[in-house]
Amino acid sequence: xxSLRFRLRVFMVVFLGILIFGILGFVAVEGLxxxxxxxxTLVTVTTVGYGDIHLATPIGKLLAILLIIGGVGTxxxxxxxxxxxxxxxRENQIRTQKLHMVTGLFFAELGNRLLSHMSAxxxxxxxxxxxxxxxxxxxxxxxxxxxxxxxxxxxxxxxHTGVLEExxxxxxxxxxxxxxLLENPVLLEKGSFTELLRAVFHLREExxxxxxxxxxxxxxxxxxxxxxxxVYPLLLSEWxxxxxxxxxxxxxxxxxxxxxxxxxxxxxxxxx
Numbered sequence: 001x002x003s004l005r006f007r008l009r010v011f012m013v014v015f016l017g018i019l020i021f022g023i024l025g026f027v028a029v030e031g032l033x034x035x036x037x038x039x040x041t042l043v044t045v046t047t048v049g050y051g052d053i054h055l056a057t058p059i060g061k062l063l064a065i066l067l068i069i070g071g072v073g074t075x076x077x078x079x080x081x082x083x084x085x086x087x088x089x090r091e092n093q094i095r096t097q098k099l100h101m102v103t104g105l106f107f108a109e110l111g112n113r114l115l116s117h118m119s120a121x122x123x124x125x126x127x128x129x130x131x132x133x134x135x136x137x138x139x140x141x142x143x144x145x146x147x148x149x150x151x152x153x154x155x156x157x158x159x160h161t162g163v164l165e166e167x168x169x170x171x172x173x174x175x176x177x178x179x180x181l182l183e184n185p186v187l188l189e190k191g192s193f194t195e196l197l198r199a200v201f202h203l204r205e206e207x208x209x210x211x212x213x214x215x216x217x218x219x220x221x222x223x224x225x226x227x228x229x230x231v232y233p234l235l236l237s238e239w240x241x242x243x244x245x246x247x248x249x250x251x252x253x254x255x256x257x258x259x260x261x262x263x264x265x266x267x268x269x270x271x272x
Contacts, residue, residue, distance in 0.1 A: 004081060004084060004085050004088060005085065007077075007081050008078070008081040008082060008085055011074055011077040011078045011081055012078055014074050015045075015071070015074045015075060015077075015078050018041075018045065018067065018070055018071045018074055019038070019041055019042070019045070019071075021067075022037065022040075022041030022044070022045070022063070022067050022071070023037040023038050023041055024037075025037075025060075025063045026040055026041065026060065026063065029057055029059045029060045029063060030055060030056060030057060030060045032053070036053060039053070040053045041067060041071075044064055044067045044068060044071065045067055045068070045071030045072055045074070045075045046072075046075055047068075047072055095186060095189070098186045099186050099187065099189075099190060099193075100242060100245050100246075100249075102181065102184055102186060102187055103187075103193065103238065103242050104242065104246075104253065105177075106177070106181060107239060107242060109174060109177050110170065110171075110174040110177060110178075111235060111238075111239060112239075112260065112262045113170050113262075114167070114170065114171075114200070114231070114235055115235060115236070115239060115262040115263070116262045117163055117166055117167045117170065118157070118167070118228055118231065118232045118235070119262065119263065120160070120163050121157040121158055121159065121160060121163055121225075121228065122155060122156075122157065122158070122232075123156055123158045124153075124155070124156070128153060128155075128263075129263045131146050131149050131150075132146065132236075132240075132261070132263040133261065133263060133264060134146075134243055134247075134257075134258055134261060135258060136247075136254070136255075136258065138247060140244070140248075143240065143243075143244040143247075146240055147237070147240060150233065150236050150237060150240065153233075155229055155232050155233060156225075156229065157224075157225040157228045157229050157232070158225075159221045159224065159225050161213050161214045164207065164213045164224065165213055165214075167203075167207065167228075168204075168207035168208065168213065171200070171203065171204035171207060171208075172204070172208060175204070178197065178200065178201055178204065181197055182197055182201070192234070192237065192238065193238055195234060196231070196234040196235060196238055199227075199230045199231045199234055200231055200235075202227060202230075203227045203228065203230075203231050206223075206224060206227050207224070242257075243257060243258075256269060259271070
């Protein structure tokens with residue numbers, strides 16, 4: 001998209017230069033008024049050619065030839081790039097809608113549950129929770145502030161075997177969902193979500209390869225804690241971005257998401 005914008009700017013600058021050159025040239029050579037000169041320049045470079053203004057001098061005709069050679073291609077370049085940018089923008093909007101639709105499915109089916117499990121292993125949970133009680137009053141500035149705090153937050157998992165069992169059960173139950181998400185080309189276009197899925201899938205494999213999570217050496221608990229600490233910040237970042245998207249685009253989905261916020265102590269889908 002950026003390269004497309006750059007090309008369009010270049011074509012527009014060149015096109016504007018050709019228009020100015022044509023206007024000044026026809027005013028000086030043919031004695032046309034500025035309005036007539038603009039009109040004749042435009043009908044020339046756009047290949048309309050009404051023929052209601054005729055050039056009287058050889059220099060004027062040479063100038064018109066130069067405008068045709070340089071202006072027509074530039075005008076077509078402006079039109080083609082502007083059209084491509086509009087189509088690309090529409091395509092990006094559709095892709096973004098699909099992406100967030102699948103992201104919403106992930107959080108509804110598994111993501112929110114993972115946030116609940118992993119926050120239960122967080123020794124600084126209360127400190128983090130205070131910054132993530134999202135309300136309808138939140139603005140873009142609030143989301144930006146929460147994002148900065150998340151980046152500065154250092155999550156350290158305090159392993160609890162009961163929570164590990166719940167985490168393994170959730171990941172095992174949603175194995176098919178994870179596989180389907182990995183196969184989804186829309187999600188794979190987003191690098192950060194792909195990285196999250198890869199980390200979640202790895203954690204799932206690690207947990208499923210251990211038959212008894214209550215009898216592991218401390219070194220292995222430390223290893224699992226590292227895997228969880230890899231997933232949690234990525235999960236939080238995607239969740240916060242998704243909540244921001246819902247806030248700005250789908251108020252009814254945002255309402256449900258705030259009522260079932262995994263960081264809210266009294267979360268409930270029931271409207272009070």
